[in-house]
Amino acid sequence: GxxxxxxxxxxxxxxxxxxxxxxxxxxxxxxxxxxxxxFPKQSLMLMATSNEGSKATYEQGVEKDKFLINHxxxxxxxxxxxxxxxxxxxxxxxxxxxxxxxxxxxxxxxxRLTVL
Amino acid sequence: GQNIDQPTEMTATxxxxxxxxxxxxxxxxxxxxxxxxxxxxxxxxxSYNVLDGLEEKGRFSSFLSRSKGYSYLLLKELQMKDxxxxxxxxxxxxxxxxxxxxxxxxxxxxWP
Numbered sequence: 001g002x003x004x005x006x007x008x009x010x011x012x013x014x015x016x017x018x019x020x021x022x023x024x025x026x027x028x029x030x031x032x033x034x035x036x037x038x039f040p041k042q043s044l045m046l047m048a049t050s051n052e053g054s055k056a057t058y059e060q061g062v063e064k065d066k067f068l069i070n071h072x073x074x075x076x077x078x079x080x081x082x083x084x085x086x087x088x089x090x091x092x093x094x095x096x097x098x099x100x101x102x103x104x105x106x107x108x109x110x111x112r113l114t115v116l
Numbered sequence: 117g118q119n120i121d122q123p124t125e126m127t128a129t130x131x132x133x134x135x136x137x138x139x140x141x142x143x144x145x146x147x148x149x150x151x152x153x154x155x156x157x158x159x160x161x162x163s164y165n166v167l168d169g170l171e172e173k174g175r176f177s178s179f180l181s182r183s184k185g186y187s188y189l190l191l192k193e194l195q196m197k198d199x200x201x202x203x204x205x206x207x208x209x210x211x212x213x214x215x216x217x218x219x220x221x222x223x224x225x226x227w228p
Contacts, residue, residue, distance in 0.1 A: 004158075032214055043203060043220040044159070049212050057212070093158060097214025103207075104149060105216060107158035 003027055004096055006108035013084055014116055021079045021111045023050075023094030029074035030096035034105070035067075038091040050077040050094075084115045118142045120219035122204050127225045128194055136189045136222045138204030147207040149216060150178050150189045154200045162189070162202075191224075199226045 003026040013019050023033055031052045036044040048069055049057040056069035068080040081088055091112055095105040119141040128134040140148070147166040151159035165171055165180035165187060177190040191198055201223050205216040 032212060034215065041223065043201075044218045046215070046218075049215065091156070102147070102149075102161075102164040103214055104161045104164060105159075105214060107160070109158045110156070112156070 004094065004106045004108040006092075006094055006111050008111060009109060010112045010114075012114045012116065015085050016083055018080055018082045019084055019113060021081070021092055021094075021113075023077045023079070023096075023108050025075045025096050025106075028096075028099065030077075031074060033071065033077040033094055033096045035069065035077075035079050036093045036095070038093060038110075044093065047079075050079075052077075081113065084113070086115045089113055089115045118206060118208060118217040120204055120206060120217055122202075122219040122222045124220065125223045125225070127227060129227050130194055130196060132194050133190065133192050134194060134224065136191075136202050136204075136224065138187045138189070138219055140185050140187070140204070140206050140219075142185075142206050142208050142217070144209035144211075145182065145185075145206060146209045148178075148180055148187050149205045149207070150176075150187075151203040151205065152200050153203060153221070159203055194226050196226050196228065199224060 033050040050071040052071040071077045093110040095107045122138045150162040153159040163178035201221040204219040
């Protein structure tokens with residue numbers, strides 16, 4: 001089946017640094033990818049929609065200058081958390097539409113970000 | 117906006133049957149998904165309903181009533197490994213293709 005990978009799976013960084021998270025579709029092309037954030041025991045919160053070849057679309061309340069998204073190719077989207085602070089510590093998950101019958105989302109394994 | 121509601125927590129015993137409900141209020145409903153998510157892992161696709169009725173897939177079944185804005189996920193012969201969060205999500209016409217609106221998730225705990 002379709003596979004979406006994320007790298008790194010875990011990252012710990014100091015406050016004020018920037019962290020880049022990669023999301024790759026391994027066996028299919030994705031013109032659109034979605035980035036979510038999930039806090040403990042809460043549901044997925046959509047942050048932004050990554051569009052290949054154009055600017056990302058951000059959800060209300062998400063700072064686009066803080067969460068930089070680049071959809072460099074049909075198989076790669078990156079999320080950069082700039083000047084990270086402890087409140088940015090969360091589980092970040094990307095997904096891509098499968099393009100199959102139900103167009104269900106295939107999710108990456110997630111990235112656990114801890115900002116000290 | 118989209119409003120999707122499901123219970124926060126449920127518990128059941130091994131071997132039992134549990135039904136997780138989801139109600140939604142959306143404009144341009146275009147299908148409902150159920151996902152399973154174990155702690156610290158990515159959600160995995162369970163089912164999809166767009167027409168009224170019951171879809172059965174092994175131990176899991178999903179039901180949809182469009183007129184009532186209601187769905188449920190039925191899990192039979194519960195196993196310990198079914199302890200997870202179950203996410204209800206709807207697709208809406210006019211949104212970015214593939215964009216889903218998620219409920220808060222129902223944390224199911226299966227006891228021995």
